[in-house]
Amino acid sequence: MPMARPTIADIAERAGVSKGAVSFALNGRPGVSEETRRRILAVADEMNWRPHRAARSLGNSRAGAVGLILSRPARTLGLEPFFGQVVSGLQAGLAEDGTALQLLVVEDPEAEMAAYRTWTAEKRVDGFVLLDPLIEDPRFPALEALEVPVMVLGGPLADTSLSFSWADDSEAMHEAVDYLAALGHRHVVHVAGMPQFLHTKRRMDVLTEAKERHELAEVVSIPTDYSDSEGAVITRRVLSRRDRPTAIVYDSDVMAVAGLGVALEMGVRVPQDLSILSFDDSLLARLTHPALTALTRDTQGWATEAARELLRLIADPTLTVRHQSSTPVLVPRESTAPPAGQ
Amino acid sequence: MPMARPTIADIAERAGVSKGAVSFALNGRPGVSEETRRRILAVADEMNWRPHRAARSLGNSRAGAVGLILSRPARTLGLEPFFGQVVSGLQAGLAEDGTALQLLVVEDPEAEMAAYRTWTAEKRVDGFVLLDPLIEDPRFPALEALEVPVMVLGGPLADTSLSFSWADDSEAMHEAVDYLAALGHRHVVHVAGMPQFLHTKRRMDVLTEAKERHELAEVVSIPTDYSDSEGAVITRRVLSRRDRPTAIVYDSDVMAVAGLGVALEMGVRVPQDLSILSFDDSLLARLTHPALTALTRDTQGWATEAARELLRLIADPTLTVRHQSSTPVLVPRESTAPPAGQ
DNA sequence: AAGCTCAGATAAAGCGGTTAAGTTGGGCCG
DNA sequence: CGGCCCAACTTAACCGCTTTATCTGAGCTT
Incomplete structure (x- = not known):
């Protein structure tokens, strides 16, 4: 025995x-x-x-785990490669320290807030990772009040003492628009993500500004819920106009692929008649035909860095970390070209 | 204050x-x-x-968490929708009981085994969920020795006291082959998954058997590592033969999509010249053109059921649970049709 | 030689719960 | 009315580890 x-x-x-x-x-x-x-x-x-983990925690009041709470419909987890990348990236960073990752998927923001409170009160975790910061994010003040270490993936954030780790989306969007403009595109549509997301707003701002800088004829941002169906619907709509755009920038690869499908279905050739650029890269963008030009970044590495910063923060809660990771890079593939008649 | x-x-x-x-x-x-x-x-x-979680755990010797340890290259997590589905499904089932899910991604099987031992010794979790049972799985005897509740996702398993929850892959594969045979296909290639996986073997067995039953001219299973690149390479190879198959069954949607790309690139029309069937469904299979005929199942629901069973098992470790979830169902889409000249 | 300091260790008090082993007091029985 | 039982509580030990005193003795000072 x-x-x-x-x-x-x-x-x-x-x-x-x-x-x-x-x-x-x-x-x-x-x-x-x-x-x-x-x-x-x-x-x-x-x-x-x-x-013995529990005994140790009881003794030194460290849970040895951090929480990641997502309020998205559960099925999204399987659909968006982004989540898998983030989860495995975080996990890698935390594992260096023996810290565990506790994952919770809830249906709505109220449940998310409740979970922050519960997990903090139960001393179940030593800190949290937050995804998708909103413009006026109600989670920030609530978490500040809980006085628990938090690392936000996204930013930069103002008006909060929370730490964050960001990538320069604006810069990346600039690169994308400059590229399209250089190819000769003057009618560009941006199929954006959820308008309340901070990074959505920042991308849209860049676009507005770019219009003047490049003297583009048309630049529109259309917010969506990131779903493939909305991506398809909007693509169908803008491609049905007499004065159709010659390029579309999608905020996610799922929408970009859906958009590509619509173009094919409508007989719009990519890239001859329409250039497609995805602000998000993954296997998905590479598997299509034509493969999608995309802004790519090392999401997993980003999450790993953020996890390390969170551990520092937990070790010294007086800190406020402002960490910047590498800017997304444009990877030209087959879905972009000069517009016809150029 | x-x-x-x-x-x-x-x-x-x-x-x-x-x-x-x-x-x-x-x-x-x-x-x-x-x-x-x-x-x-x-x-x-x-x-x-x-x-206080730790205090409670110390008192009643329950960790209030279960572990999921994956030994796959970390990036796979973001690529295969399957993982996201499983994770969110498990999470949902465990949450009903307030139990947490601890996730660990390691690089190799040795590290996986070490983690089982460590987490058990630390009383960090009350049980484990295992994915991808192998034919002679070395994890089984090791976990039996650890005397810790385990729920395997896959099966059915023989020669082990571990509990499992399975879906009838054989039956599903039967359905797929019957369908292709009914359409008139007589040359079928099966781009399989890793040969050491139990479910890969079971699918391959069905295929062998089907050959006689339907008097097919050719039926070959070719094992792979599930990567899109191997899927593409093998597709290119079999489509280059003089006597090319008229239908290919892929064990994952990632490989199926990669295969579809190769077909397009080689001028092989789908479904006119080649039928493609994916033994795995997700957004990916639906976004392509043509959309892929697939065997679909509720992975998330399956995981949720398995999680509930694991909780039962933790409550009463003398149990051995053999749970069967629903059989995958064939969803015909645009990628399958009778072979040309039929 | 008395007085100090300080490294190296011990003893014991938590940490926040759970739980086995008492301790009451009231109701019911013969 | 004494004896018993049992529900309703209380006490106190315990879970395994951390941490704060406290203790001891060797080495230095003066």
Whole structure:
């Protein structure tokens, strides 16, 4: 029969020291001589000891986990590659420290807020990662009030003490528009994401500004809910106009692929009659024919960096981290070309 | 300043009872009268009390979490919609009970095994969910030895005491092959998944058997690593033969989409010259043109059911659960048709 | 040699719950 | 009316680890 889980008391007995000494030794803090430390570590190793998580948490009031709470319809998780990337990226960063990732998917923002409160009150996690910051995000003040470490993926954020890690979407959007303008496009439609998202707004702002800079004839941003169906509907609508755009920028690859499908269905050739650019890259964008020109970024790496910053923040809650990760890069593929008649 | 987190001691004092009574009341177990219970609950509610997770775990030796450990290259997580579906499905089932899902992504099977051991030793979780059972899966005996509740997603499993929840892949594959045969296909290639996976083997077996049953001229299963690139390479190879197949069944939608791309690139028309069927459905399969005929199933619902079963198992570890979920269903779309010259 | 300091260890008090083992007092029985 | 039982509570131990005193003795000072 397997021996019961050893505790530090067992180690202490076997090593002939006190529980306290064992704790000091195992945590690498002063209070024991080097020699005793080595002896204790040897015994612990020999007995195959592992700290009991709950006991440790109770003792030092660290949960050893951080929370990620998503309020999107659950099925979105499987659809948007973004989530998988973020989750595995976060996980990688946290794992370096032995910290776990607790995931919760809820249906609405109220449930999300409730979960922040509950998990904080239960000391279930040491901090949170927030996705998709909104323009006037009600979660920010609430979380500030909870006085819990938070790392927002997105930004930059003003008017909040919360930490964030951002990528320069504006710059990336500039690059995209400059590229299209250089190709000779003057009628550009932007199929955007949810208008309340901060990054959606920033992208739309760049577009408005770009219109003047490049003396474009038309630049419109149309907000959506990120679904493939809205992407398709809007594409169908703008391609049905007499004065149709020669280029469309999509805020997600799912919408871009849906849009491409509509173009095919309507006999609009890509890229001859229409250029398509996706502000989001993934396998999806590469598997289509033609493959989609996209703004690509290392989402996973970004999330890993953010996770590390969050761990720093948890270690020292007085910090406010403002971290910037690399700017998305334009990867030209087959879906963009100069407009016909150019 | 915010009042410190209330503990049951605070509640006890305020309600004029002992800590024990409070614990009984809050957990709905006998030992207090209905009236006292109500009073205690009222006080707890008023003080906005939440149980401290670690304390509770230490007391009743339940971690209140289950683990999901994946050993796949981290990027796969973002690529395969399957994972997102499973994660959100599990999460939904566990949430009903307030149980959390701990996720870990590791690079290789050794690290996966190490994590099972560590998490069990640390009492970090109460049980595990296993994905992708292998034919002679070394994880099974190891986990049996650890004496920890486990629910395998896949099966059916023999020679193990582990519980599992399965969907009848064989039956589904039958349906797919019958359909193709009925359309008139006699040369069918199966671009399979990893050969060591149990479900890959079962699908391949069905195909072999189907060959005789339907008197097909050719039926080949070609194992792959599930990557889009292998899917493409193999498709290119089989389509280059003089005697090319008239239908290809892919074990994942990612490979199916990649295969469709190759067909387009080679001027092979789908479905006129080639029928494509995907043994896996997701947005991906629906967004392509033509949309892919696929075997579809409610992965998320399956995971939710499995999660519930795992909770039962944790409550009563003597159980061995054998749960069957619904069989995948064939959804004909545009990528399948009778072969040319039929 | 008395007085200090300080490293190296011990003992014991938590941390916030759960739970086994008492302790009451009222109702019911013969 | 004494004896018993049982529901309703209380006490206190315990879960496994951390952490804050507290203790001890060797080495230095003066």
